[in-house]
Amino acid sequence: MIPAFFDSIVALITRTSVDLPPDVRRAMSQALGQEVPTSSGGQALAIIAENIDQAAEGEAPICQDTGMPTFEVKVPVGANQIWMKARIREAVAEATRRGKLRPNSVDSITGKNSGDNLGPGTPIVHFEQWERDDIEVKLILKGGGCENTNAQYALPVELAHLGRADRSLEGVRKCILHAVWQAQGKGCSPGAVGVCIGGDRTSGYLHAKEQLFRTLDDTNPDERLAALEAQVMSTVNTLGVGPMGFGGNVSLIGCKIGVQNRLPASFFVSVAYDCWAFRRLGVVLDATSGAITQWLYRDGDAPSQRMFEPGTVGFVRSGHERVLRTPLDEATVRELKVGDVVLVSGRMYTGRDAVHHHLMSHEPPVDLRGGVLYHCGPVMLKDGETWKVVAAGPTTSIREEPYQADVIGRYGVRAVIGKGGMGAKTLAALKQHGAVYLNAIGGAAQFYARTVDRVEGVSLMEFGVPEAMWHLAVTEFPAIVTMDAHGNSLHKDVEAASGERLGQLAAV
Numbered sequence: 001m002i003p004a005f006f007d008s009i010v011a012l013i014t015r016t017s018v019d020l021p022p023d024v025r026r027a028m029s030q031a032l033g034q035e036v037p038t039s040s041g042g043q044a045l046a047i048i049a050e051n052i053d054q055a056a057e058g059e060a061p062i063c064q065d066t067g068m069p070t071f072e073v074k075v076p077v078g079a080n081q082i083w084m085k086a087r088i089r090e091a092v093a094e095a096t097r098r099g100k101l102r103p104n105s106v107d108s109i110t111g112k113n114s115g116d117n118l119g120p121g122t123p124i125v126h127f128e129q130w131e132r133d134d135i136e137v138k139l140i141l142k143g144g145g146c147e148n149t150n151a152q153y154a155l156p157v158e159l160a161h162l163g164r165a166d167r168s169l170e171g172v173r174k175c176i177l178h179a180v181w182q183a184q185g186k187g188c189s190p191g192a193v194g195v196c197i198g199g200d201r202t203s204g205y206l207h208a209k210e211q212l213f214r215t216l217d218d219t220n221p222d223e224r225l226a227a228l229e230a231q232v233m234s235t236v237n238t239l240g241v242g243p244m245g246f247g248g249n250v251s252l253i254g255c256k257i258g259v260q261n262r263l264p265a266s267f268f269v270s271v272a273y274d275c276w277a278f279r280r281l282g283v284v285l286d287a288t289s290g291a292i293t294q295w296l297y298r299d300g301d302a303p304s305q306r307m308f309e310p311g312t313v314g315f316v317r318s319g320h321e322r323v324l325r326t327p328l329d330e331a332t333v334r335e336l337k338v339g340d341v342v343l344v345s346g347r348m349y350t351g352r353d354a355v356h357h358h359l360m361s362h363e364p365p366v367d368l369r370g371g372v373l374y375h376c377g378p379v380m381l382k383d384g385e386t387w388k389v390v391a392a393g394p395t396t397s398i399r400e401e402p403y404q405a406d407v408i409g410r411y412g413v414r415a416v417i418g419k420g421g422m423g424a425k426t427l428a429a430l431k432q433h434g435a436v437y438l439n440a441i442g443g444a445a446q447f448y449a450r451t452v453d454r455v456e457g458v459s460l461m462e463f464g465v466p467e468a469m470w471h472l473a474v475t476e477f478p479a480i481v482t483m484d485a486h487g488n489s490l491h492k493d494v495e496a497a498s499g500e501r502l503g504q505l506a507a508v
């Protein structure tokens with residue numbers, strides 16, 4: 001029995017979810033300085049920076065996807081790990097109840113959400129003994145969008161644009177560049193990669209994720225790996241993927257590489273991609289009381305450095321924004337062009353994986369004609385009979401690619417909002433039916449929550465909070481047209497241009 005252990009873990013989860021660590025803030029500030037403020041990438045980073053400040057101020061999740069909670073715990077010899085694991089699980093459930101974590105644990109077969117982030121394999125807790133008297137707990141919250149962009153390569157391998165990656169550090173370099181290019185904006189770039197050279201398929205991914213517990217500004221103690229990290233960072237940002245995949249000067253804010261022994265027959269390179277919302281913190285606890293004696297990854301007890309001065313907003317309007325009021329008509333939508341910034345007001349409906357799958361075989365529960373469908377799985381809290389939006393940024397749209405064209409065509413949806421862009425089938429449907437794809441800024445959950453005036457209803461609640469169809473009344477929700485009704489796609493263009501650049505980096 002360690003009396004303060006539970007409260008300390010709740011505090012760790014809360015702060016990890018709401019307050020980005022100083023090394024990530026510094027990297028994002030530098031990124032902000034490298035993009036042209038009026039460019040799409042510059043505007044995206046400004047919204048992100050504003051969102052970081054809003055989350056810390058309001059003690060609310062930086063991003064609505066609070067990810068898979070992964071704890072790395074070091075304990076003195078003889079400590080009761082069974083008891084600690086039980087308290088960590090209780091703390092996760094409590095943080096979920098308080099709206100600091102989104103209920104993210106679903107039954108893999110039925111899709112049913114457990115509602116408290118507990119279930120087989122959730123959360124992930126790893127224990128290790130050490131020869132110290134105190135307890136160290138580190139936590140990372142890595143969301144699904146960036147998790148889906150992880151990549152694993154079995155060398156030698158032929159890579160698009162880069163040619164053959166051999167079993168060498170040069171081959172590893174090619175794999176890392178390929179992974180960053182392949183992720184485009186789907187993992188909410190600019191991101192950071194943890195890389196493992198070697199291991200087996202399982203331990204490789206684990207060790208890659210462990211690299212994300214290093215600070216972005218540290219130096220690898222292995223000189224060979226330090227040189228490779230520096231080499232990657234010196235060239236990767238010329239790829240032009242840019243913030244959110246909009247194109248630009250910053251695609252990656254960190255590259256951390258580890259190595260594990262391997263079987264002679266295998267040579268894996270595992271890449272764990274984390275988004276800009278790089279949430280990891282740690283605490284040292286007194287082993288008797290469980291009280292926090294030290295925060296890890298923070299600058300002592302100093303409060304977090306703000307991204308902007310108080311009163312400064314990140315998203316500055318140019319006056320050229322297109323104002324859209326829902327429901328939308330076809331003529332208005334067909335006037336929009338890639339690159340237009342829009343401000344959406346009126347009602348929009350959230351819908352992600354479960355809703356799209358449902359709409360393939362059921363009529364929608366609401367009239368979607370002229371409607372705006374928002375790829376979003378929000379964090380919500382119920383206050384009496386009223387639902388309140390706690391966090392509501394966009395989710396990765398490409399998962400809906402198999403369904404989106406049918407949903408647009410059958411039900412008359414005029415605008416889809418998400419992040420990371422969609423594919424050729426959706427692009428063709430936008431053209432055929434007169435609809436647009438609007439890219440909101442991934443992870444900017446606090447920024448977008450503030451555009452929601454009220455929750456006007458909810459349908460399909462049986463899918464759980466993140467997957468339900470929420471009816472949101474919004475005012476001036478900003479987004480960028482990245483796929484229009486004329487067959488243009490910024491995502492397609494950036495992928496092609498950055499692919500060409502990737503080819504040039506093959507020999508660098």
Ligand code: SF4
Pocket residue numbers: 063064065066067142143144145146147186187188275276277393394395396442443444
């Ligand atoms: S910032 Fe983007 S990739 Fe990261 S957790 Fe949020 S939605 Fe997912």
